Ligand code: FAD
């Protein structure tokens with residue numbers, strides 16, 4: 053029976069990063085992954101393919117409608133969807149093969165098959181080459197899958213999840229998206245840019261629940277202008293294939309006919325059928341594994357869990373932080389993740405990025421704050437590149453001036469937010485940001501100006 057110091061089940065951003073860090077720390081590590089390619093949801097059917105399509109579809113839209121605004125005239129712009137999909141697949145393969153290379157470099161043993169914990173310290177690999185392996189420690193990093201919705205009959209072609217929407221064989225005439233969350237908006241934008249009519253049905257009276265409301269409201273206005281149709285307060289009760297198309301039913305509303313449906317109402321943890329019931333590993337009501345936040349250890353000693361299968365934001369970089377912290381904790385080092393400094397980015401155009409508390413959270417918890425706003429229309433670089441939509445919003449404690457939350461909607465917001473994350477991580481004040489030199493002309497100057505605005509002293513407004 054093969055013996056390892058550590059066995060990781062799942063090779064997504066949580067699992068593969070934990071495996072690599074543990075190997076760096078001198079452990080004999082194995083990683084079990086049931087998919088043929090390493091990298092998990094993120095690399096195979098999530099972050100990476102969606103961003104490849106977001107970029108490609110944005111270039112198509114630019115070439116079709118906006119290059120002339122920059123004095124660039126192009127001929128007939130045509131969409132080559134198979135080429136776009138091929139490029140996406142090449143990007144994915146390059147990265148997943150890269151993880152296989154990193155495993156080899158770090159001497160991590162890879163088992164292909166389904167991992168099931170049969171006892172503490174013992175994992176069965178089920179599949180073409182079944183084997184039982186022992187390990188001093190086990191990390192569960194099995195990730196998540198799309199949540200189903202009662203009445204919505206996912207058939208994997210006409211009615212599908214994000215996985216299908218990353219590979220539609222042609223541009224739908226009318227795509228109905230169920231859920232105005234991150235997946236619904238990102239993939240809705242891809243297909244709208246490529247020519248589909250996109251209707252987003254959302255149960256709540258707003259889009260992007262959890263995001264700062266002022267920023268989400270602005271996002272909705274901008275995306276509507278780009279052609280997305282939002283129907284809020286719509287509780288979807290069913291969707292089925294009808295003839296050559298689909299029909300979507302909502303409470304108290306006439307049915308909506310379309311030719312494809314994307315179901316994007318959240319994700320559920322992959323924690324069934326991996327041996328947890330038998331061992332009595334504690335899970336919460338929604339199936340997420342409960343852990344000790346100081347060690348990531350589950351209710352069973354020696355078994356740890358990280359990433360999408362434990363509570364918290366379902367984000368690749370959150371899973372990675374947990375992977376590193378968990379491996380370091382197992383090696384006897386300091387084990388800590390600062391959940392106040394985990395950014396969230398929605399890769400629409402413009403991007404929406406945030407870190408820390410929203411204005412609603414501060415109001416609800418009675419924390420006194422001051423707010424600094426700065427619009428990109430007053431930023432020189434934004435003008436020069438023709439990207440003047442959006443704003444930066446900084447929320448700082450009214451007495452200590454400590455930065456509590458930063459929310460950005462605008463071009464490259466996903467990259468700009470890194471400065472705000474560092475500020476929160478280091479406990480910076482808005483005055484610290486205001487007094488930090490920012491290169492000119494850059495979009496980042498909007499962050500400095502928003503910091504000035506906290507104190508009512510913007511220079512360029
Ligand atoms: P996963 O990446 O889900 O990996 C788990 C792995 O475990 C999988 O490969 C699975 O096959 C394997 N597995 C499961 N059970 C077993 C078993 N019993 N035995 C063996 N292997 C098993 N996050 C971001 O931060 N940024 C983004 O831009 C972003 N975009 C996304 C776009 C889409 C369309 C989707 C669906 C998700 C996106 N996410 C994004 C979320 C991100 O993909 C997840 O948060 C991240 O992948 C979680 O990492 P993980 O390691 O916990 O799990």
Ligand code: NAD
Nearest residue numbers: 231232233234235236254255287288316317318319366397
């Ligand atoms: P989500 O939780 O972000 O959004 C789901 C939406 O569906 C919510 O707005 C919810 O109110 C709505 N909804 C639920 N039931 C409904 C119903 N019956 N009718 C109409 N609307 C309904 O979930 P998601 O968009 O599926 O994304 C899943 C996870 O994947 C997220 O947690 C996210 O963190 C992660 N993800 C992240 C990124 C990124 O970081 N850029 C990209 C994609 C996915």
